[in-house]
């Protein structure tokens with residue numbers, strides 16, 4: 375019992391250290407070891423789950439985790455706030471934009487760029503679409519990718535504020551939904567990035 379608590383505490387320490395200690399910029403690598411590029415479509419995968427878009431709360435979409443493993447549906451692209459940048463480094467301000475075919479987009483009036491929106495019924499800040507890409511003043515849409523152990527995590531980093539990791543929360547309308555949201559525990563979801571059309575189903 376004592377031992378377990380100690381191990382838990384040590385793991386906690388390692389986790390906190392790993393999320394805090396690396397703040398310098400290094401290229402973010404995709405699952406093939408290639409640098410992440412702006413404008414290229416990737417599946418962001420966490421624990422074998424891809425991301426998807428949910429309309430359980432209407433428009434804009436909530437960004438959620440796929441219910442089934444290895445089901446990759448909705449890719450994302452990354453956009454640096456510095457237009458001259460074509461590869462994504464860790465700890466660099468960026469926008470994340472979900473990709474959805476025009477025919478299947480049921481929220482055509484809103485952008486597919488991610489932003490943080492407070493869910494009025496839970497008080498939790500969820501990742502939704504309807505954000506802005508390429509606008510440095512759109513602080514609710516500013517994210518960074520940071521290294522978390524051997525993988526990566528998303529940081530929400532509005533300018534001038536401290537950063538918070540993105541984690542998961544249960545949906546308030548559909549309880550089966552696992553939403554991407556601001557972490558309230560300090561822990562973050564770890565992600566890898568698989569380039570689309572790269573034989574990922576082999």
Ligand SMILES: *[C@@H]1O[C@H](CO)[C@@H](O)[C@H](O)[C@H]1NC(C)=O
Nearest residue numbers: 399400401459460461463466
């Ligand atoms: C990314 O990081 C590498 C390594 O630290 C650095 O050489 C490069 O200039 C950085 N690129 C950008 C666009 O910040």
